[in-house]
Amino acid sequence: MDNEAKKLEMIEKMKQRKKEGKIVRRIVAIVTLVILLIVSVVGISGYFYVKSALKPIDPESKTEIPVEIPMGSGISAIASILEENGVIKDARIFKYYTKFKNETSFQAGNYSMTQSMTFDEIIESLKTGKVYREPLFALTIPEGLTLEQISKIVEKNTEFTAEQFMEKVVDPEFIKNMMSSFPDLITEEVMDGNIRYALEGYLYPATYSFYEENPTLEDIITTMISQANEILVEYKPLLEEKQMTVHQLLTFASLLEEEATAQTDRETIASVFYNRLEIDMPLQTDPTVLYALGSHKERVLYEDLEVDNPYNTYVNQGLPPGPIANAGKTSIEAALSPTDTEYLYFLADSEGNNHFAKTYDEHLVNVDKYIR
Known part of the structure; x- marks a missing residue:
């Protein structure tokens, strides 16, 4: 084959490749266009579907x-x-x-x-609760109550005794069922051997309306735990950010709940506790001593502070093993968003006003001024 023929053959191949290239580019363009059309159709369809789903099914309907x-x-x-x-x-x-x-x-x-x-x-x-029929009865659980105190409210408003209530909340099978039903709320942490009651702190304080004539004890308790689950789920991202478990949060919040008075600044008290934890200083909060003693006292004595119990934060560093009461939303949020302070001490005067101090000497001045 002479040079002229080879040149013609090369030109022909180049033309063929160019033609094939055009075809490939055209196919790619068509496929790309089709994909874009599909994505657009799906996106537009999704948008209109969501828009439709957000509206009433039948704006004119009056059928109940x-x-x-x-x-x-x-x-x-x-x-x-x-x-x-x-x-x-x-x-x-x-x-x-x-x-x-x-x-x-x-x-x-x-x-x-x-x-x-x-x-x-x-x-x-x-x-x-604008319901088709009125509730048959309601249970109001105030903030800051223990399981034993809640049991008395249940006894007063239902056919169940306080003893039956307490038997149910400590029943291993029931606790296991609650852990299975609310895995993000109740974890293995409640099984710590130092914890008095596994479900202490997990019954959310609120008013509960019941529409059945005779709800079971399981239904009553589960309703309270379910409400706690609903409340706590919104704080999950913040808990992860603070590397804090739900159990730790409820324990911390319960301390604030028990220390609080009507005028208490819970965020500032929370800062005191966090500051103490940071330097391994005992929390030294009286409500934990009362919980350890298992009884209410108007005044904690010096001998009480020495009680040998895991919940006593005068003799044990860090948080107690578990909640000492059932905290409300205000205390939960204060535990998550404390004020930024350098306070290490605080006390409440006879009117419920809190006075904070950075040093022990400053605290003693407050004691002389507001307590003695």
Whole structure:
């Protein structure tokens, strides 16, 4: 083959490769365009679906739909119930909406709803307990009570005795079931052998409405634990950031709850405890001594401070083994967001006002001024 023929052959191959290149580029362009179209369609469809799911199913509907929310239901279960009854279009959208709005504290009961209700109206109904039928009875659990004190409230308002209540909260099988039902709330930490009651601190203080004539003791206690779970879940990111467990948080918060008076600055008291923990100084808080003694006293004596008990923070460094009471949201938030101070001491005067000090000498001056 002469040079001219070779040159023509090379030119022909180049033309062929160029032609093939154009075809490949065209195919790539078409495939890319198709992918972009699919993504756009999916995105637009998703947008309109979510937009539709956020609206009432039928804005004109006046038909009442009875909806039963069982005791102990979390937001996932509630959303599923609403979808199954045709009150909302998509349970997942409702669940994400409530989380975005930081809505909690939904009440169990039998509700009367319609397909014309907005998400906000449904949430308000679930929070305020505007129900289809009135609750048969309610239990109000104040902040700062121990399990033993709660047992007496249950005895006063139900057919169960305080002894039956305490038997249930210490029942190993029941505790195991609660750990299984609320794994993010109740962990193996409650099984520490030094802990007096595994579920101490895990029954959230609130008013609970009951719609069944004779709820079981398990249902009553589970409802309180479920509420604690609902409250604590919103603080999970902050707990992870502070490298703090739920058990540690509830224990710390219970100390603030017991030290608090009506005028107490809990965030500042929290700073005192954190400052002491940082330098390995005993917390030396009287409520832990009273819990160790198992009795209430108007005044803690010097001999009480020496009681040999894991809960006594005068003789043991760090936090006690577990909560000494059931803390409310104010104390929980104070434990997570303490004031930034250098205080190591504080005392409350006869009017409940707190006085803080950085040094022991300053503290003694406060003692002379406000206590003696």
